[in-house]
Amino acid sequence: MPKLSDRVGTFTDSVIRRMTRISNKYGAINLSQGYPDFDPPAELTEELARIAKEGPHQYSITYGAENFRAALAEKHGRTIGRYIDPETEVVATCGGTEAMMCAMMTVCNPGDKVMIFSPFYENYGADTILSGAQPIYIPLVPPSYDFDISLVEAGFAEGAKAIIVCNPSNPCGKVFTREELTAIGELAVKYDAFVITDEVYQHMVYEPYEHVCMAGLPGLYDNVITCSSLSKTYSITGWRLGYLIGPEEFIEAAKKVHDFLTVGAPSPFQEAMVKGLHFPQSYYDELLATYTEKRDYFLSGLDRIGLKHNVPQGTYFVMVDIQDFLDLPQFKGWTDLEFCEWMTEHIGVAPVPGSSFFHEEVNNLIRLHFARSRDILDEALERLAKLKELL
Ligand code: GLN
DSSP: OOOOOSGGGGOOOOHHHHHHHHHHHHTOEEOSSOOOSSOOOHHHHHHHHHHHHHOOOSOOOTTOOHHHHHHHHHHHHHHHTSOOOTTTSEEEESHHHHHHHHHHHHHOOTTOEEEEEESOOTHHHHHHHHHTOEEEEEEOBTTTTBOOHHHHHHHHHTTOOEEEEESSOTTTOOOOOHHHHHHHHHHHHHTTOEEEEEOTTTTOBOTTOOOOOGGGSTTOGGGEEEEEESTTTTTOGGGOOEEEEOOHHHHHHHHHHHHHHHSOSOHHHHHHHHHHHTOOHHHHHHHHHHHHHHHHHHHHHHHHHTOOBOOOSBSSEEEEEOHHHHTSGGGTTOOHHHHHHHHHHHTSEEOEEGGGTOSSOOOSEEEEEOOSOHHHHHHHHHHHHHHHTTO
């Protein structure tokens, strides 16, 4: 076969999504790729059934159906306290994944530097490669996942074109404070650079923490590109709906990139989601209550078993420390990936190895998610207890 591009040799498939395939192979409980095992709200599935009969089934406007963009702009505008023009400041995308890729391709020339906090959601690694950007990693240091703002300034001073801020942060559950976001944003303004946010988990921020949208902070709007998704907020990861919101000049260019990447997000799903975007505040309060309950239940289960873990401030992920297991003679010299594969086959619970999120050499963490119904979480905890018996 003729030779493929050099680019494809520089990254692997997604380990998160590979773990789902491994989990399926062994019939394990999949706590790797983060998606819920429960249905979206009935109003949305009923609306989708109606649309299946009545349409639309053809392309929407490439950058999003008019009513869908209007609803996105209204919801986001309410959150950040600013009018968002649905015609000039919004692009509907195929999930948060396309939103991020589209933002990167719109902002970066090959060779441009982009700062990424580490640990990071693994897509950003491939996004930089595909857009030709050079990552500069800024450590979020466990266990508190704090960072040194002087490193961010140094990155901008070195010429970084942008910084990616995943807030709340996948995989470590950090919720950036208003002060942290302001400091990052002010540096972006000072150095005439972009902040690209990933706010996919914005409605999963646990008390007493608070989600602050960077685009809404004073003086930052023109430097902030918001990427988000409806997948997690409405339990519709398969519908592939996301969006970009940003200043007009950026959106005008992003519309072109998006058009040639995907043409558009699926029109029947956009149409059905208009209803969801008009849900009252009580919907989001209930979602948060559900996930708070799941978090507390799952973490107390881990505590009962005696597995060491962080306490996520947001998201539905938890990092578990596996060093004690890797110190056992039977696992000596194993990578976290090998341990995760073993765990999936022999314990029956699929995690994601921490090394797929860290730029630094980290081999002692695994990521689990708790977007599962109560009986599955119970079964998962029962299986995880078997792990502890090895010690
Ligand atoms: N964000 C989810 C995770 O980190 C998965 C998203 C995806 O696979 N596209 O597990």
